[in-house]
Amino acid sequence: MSSDLINLTLRVWRQNDPDSQGQFESYQLNGVSTHMSFLEMLDVLNEQLIESGQESVAFDHDCREGICGTCSLMINGQAHGPDKATTTCQLHMRRFNDGDTVTIEPWRATGFPVVKDLVVDRGAFDRIISAGGYVSVNTGNAPDGNAIPIAGTTQEVAMDAAACIGCGACVAACKNASAMLFVSAKVSQLAILPQGQQERSERVVSMVSQMDDEGFGSCTNTSECEAACPAEISVSNIARLNREYLRASLCGRD
């Protein structure tokens, strides 16, 4: 099974803290199993680094099954690596060839400051959600399922938007570091449903305002975000966000 093992040169971004400069370091990693996931490969690298007395590479990860949105990484210039609709944890080493050089960078955006090495602070997304990405409900007993009838097709559209895992690949891949795809998904999933009507106008205005305050860029409709999104969120949500924003600004309640 020797053909299942590859040797790689890794160019990894190393940065001690948010204020330091940071630079690329090269590491040789031999005998990488092609059955490994990309994150497992980084685990092996870290073991090798620790054994040789060096500091391990910091990177974000959690569920390792593509649903939590914690892993990130710009791999050879592509958010979450070369595959479409895939997170870094779902990327396998069989996508790489023996002798390849793999460049690994953190997400780069003013709204996502580097914490350490490949870890960035995505708190900006949490603050955007806090600004309006919620619905108000009475506490107490859980309401009956299907108490509010919603057409299947409407549910599907809302669910497609709700598939966003908030990983930040849209910002990372966008040449303007714009967060429009993320915000549009979070606005859409609630704006379409009856439960989201109460805060519909206030929500979109607050979330857009927070997005601007966090220092994200402006959308130029290149659709690079859609191509990079592991959850395949469509840019039609961005058009919906624009409609919602216009509607709320021009005729929404104060």
Added chain:
Amino acid sequence: MDALCRICCIPAELLAKVPGLGPLIRMCCTSVGQKVLMALTGLALCGFLVTHLSGNLLLFAGEEAFNTYAEKLHSMGALLKAAEVGLLATFLAHLGLAVSTTAMSRRARSKQYAQKESKQGAFALPSGGASNWMLLTGLGIGAFLVLHLVDLKFKLRPDLDYATQDGAYATVNMVLPSPVSFVAYSVALILLGIHLSHGVRSALQSLGVSHSKWNKLIEIGSMLFAWAIALGFICVLGWVVLNS
């Protein structure tokens, strides 16, 4: 860039002080609001291009038809002046918004990637290439407009003898074949085609026009419109030069 951006914000800050305009200006100053304004001014300029091309196509109808049209247009007096001021304001607003949104995007990524690739196929989206060149193609068109106004509106080109030409038709037939104009006009019209091929589609998306049923039609229609405008002007230019 930031200094330029602050200058661009001055009209907005002044307008916000006018009673009643505050909420509108605040809405227009957000990233989404700026893109909406960008779209509206862009589409308004497209409307002007259609009118301008319609007028220019009269060059094919001969000297008499074109001169009659030109004289009628210029006889509109104050109405024409108002339209020209409106057009200039729309153009400056479009340019100012371009500077402002570009500055916003530059600030949004202070450190660039060492390596950056696209996940869209090279030809997956015909406007994908154009979308990366909006500012440069726009500035190129802006620079051309200065020449265009000097050439044919104010008639100030020192190397051309405007006095000997009688009527708009004769002036056009003198200016366009001059080497400087021919090259500059050709390049600018190609830039215009590239700019519009992304601009029209993008403007509609910024205004929220998107539906799975219509998106393909919008995409193809925008592309056809962009190149119909550009090729229309190129035909006029080619025809005039070949006939000179």
